[in-house]
Amino acid sequence: MSKDLHISVIGGGAAGFFAAIAAKSHNPQAQVQILEKTSHFLAKVKISGGGRCNVCHAEFHNRKLAEHYPRGEKFLKKAFEQFNATSTMEWFEQRLVALKTYPDGCVFPLSNTSQSIIDCFLREAKKLDIELILHHGIDRIEKREDGGFVLHSKDKTIKTDRVIVTTGGQPKLSGLHWLEEIGHPIIPPVPSLFTFNMPNEPIKEFMGLVVEKATVRIEGQKLVGKGPLLITHWGMSGPAILQLSAWGARILAAFNYQFFILVNWLDETKESELRDTLENTRKIHGGKMISNHCPFPIPARLWNFLLAKNDVLPASRWNEINPKQINKLVNTLLNDRYQVMGKTTFKEEFVTAGGIDLNEIHVQSMESKQVPGMFFAGEVMDIDGITGGFNFQAAWTTGYIAGKHAAL
Structure with missing residues (x-):
């Protein structure tokens, strides 16, 4: 575990924050930053579930939980061995976010507002000294000879050791070209939900x-x-x-x-x-x-x-x-x-089928098989679930695994 490790998380949504927090928690001495291209962090969390945020689903059997994903079932079944619905509920409750499980299995914050989830993430990021940067979209990633990366945006470049990509689902293939250019096969996106x-x-x-x-x-x-x-x-x-x-x-x-x-x-x-x-x-x-x-x-x-x-x-x-x-x-x-x-489609809450081909990702670490040192989490991968908290569960699970292993 390197004390001087610099980890850049690209995308300030659900998976991005969970990955950054997991990375910093497993390696407190690492430098961790979240790069978000828009003017707001966690925008999708804010509006999800009608502003209530369906955190997860109370399905505690990993195989049954995985059956709720049209894309990613086998992949997530293995991933849930590291972090599942039980883990999610414990994680939030340990951070004093009370949860309520409804008769249909959907789990929401007891406050009935997504702001409770957002406040929790922002508190954790501040406590762990994670650097939060808005208005910083990445256009291109360059692999350095020493194994690190250079992240290129319109205004500047950032040198970093590890990259976690959590940019979410993209409605168009063009939104994934920058990842295709570095060597990742892409499953063309189409709308889901x-x-x-x-x-x-x-x-x-x-x-x-x-x-x-x-x-x-x-x-x-x-x-x-x-x-x-x-x-x-x-x-x-x-x-x-x-x-x-x-x-x-x-x-x-x-x-x-x-x-x-x-x-x-x-x-x-x-x-x-x-x-x-x-x-x-x-x-x-x-x-x-x-x-x-x-x-x-x-x-x-x-x-x-x-x-x-x-x-x-x-x-x-x-x-x-x-x-x-x-x-x-x-x-x-x-x-x-x-x-x-x-x-x-719900423009703010859109979910897509498609993204990074799961065959090119190590499920045990979420690390790229093509580009060592690059990790993925959330809907940027070819993973999507039905309604009921399943897409957030995939974000928490893959974000946790990616952050943990990127910090090693």
Whole structure:
């Protein structure tokens, strides 16, 4: 462990701060700096989770935790042996950031504000004497003959011994050219975690409506998303849709975001179960108006929309509905078809599939196989998770490992 070691972290986000803190913690005598190209540190942490910051997910089995990553599952399964969800919760609580676990497994700061996480990182950085530099983007990295690096920006150059790259996901391949130039194969980035635009679908009129348990499939594919589904003024969103966009990121990009989805509004209800429910409803509630008596856990507005879609008059009684209408209603409840014609990404919170090829990174250290002394952490690698705190967990895990090993 060198006392004169100089470590430069490129990127002042979640992974960057975690890597810098880990490096300084493992080698207090090292000089550690964070270089951020914008005017704010931790900007994505600030706005994540609606300003609440979903710190991690309460999944404490490493293999099961790794299954939530469309890209990086096998890589992270090994990485979680060094730092996992238990480690994350202990890390924050040891620094007096109280956490709360919700029924769905999502973990947030008890304060319910991301500022608690930001303040924690800034306190740690100050306590450890980590140098924080804003407005300093790196355009090029040069490898020195002695094994160190020269970091080139518009205004000046910085000599350093170790580099940890934590610049996050890039929406365009051009944003990764500077890493490609030093010898790293790049997996071209495409958006992940996006919502579906449906400009021609009248269901948009019900924006704000939520179905708590739905199952959504991409027509002609094996891709499935499950969970709450939200109707928006541009189409559909919510965890069920975001799951689909993550697992299908490359397939949907190849479709140019033009495809059809099939919605099961009753979660995983099978046709035989549904027909039994409808038949029992006809027998027991036959005299009731079909529009006023919905036997399913879906909002009344959606129920009436689906009835109209199948030419069932709202004043019809349950004992008046004919077999043809029953068949159409069954198909709509279980396989409601919608046309998707584009996507909407959250610009501030965008997540991408793609980045540094994981085959070129040592999982035990996050060090480059191509360029010794260079380490990676966070979404700059070809790693991305579904919603629920998984992307932050990947940032903490890879940041911790990269910082620890860069400091050795």
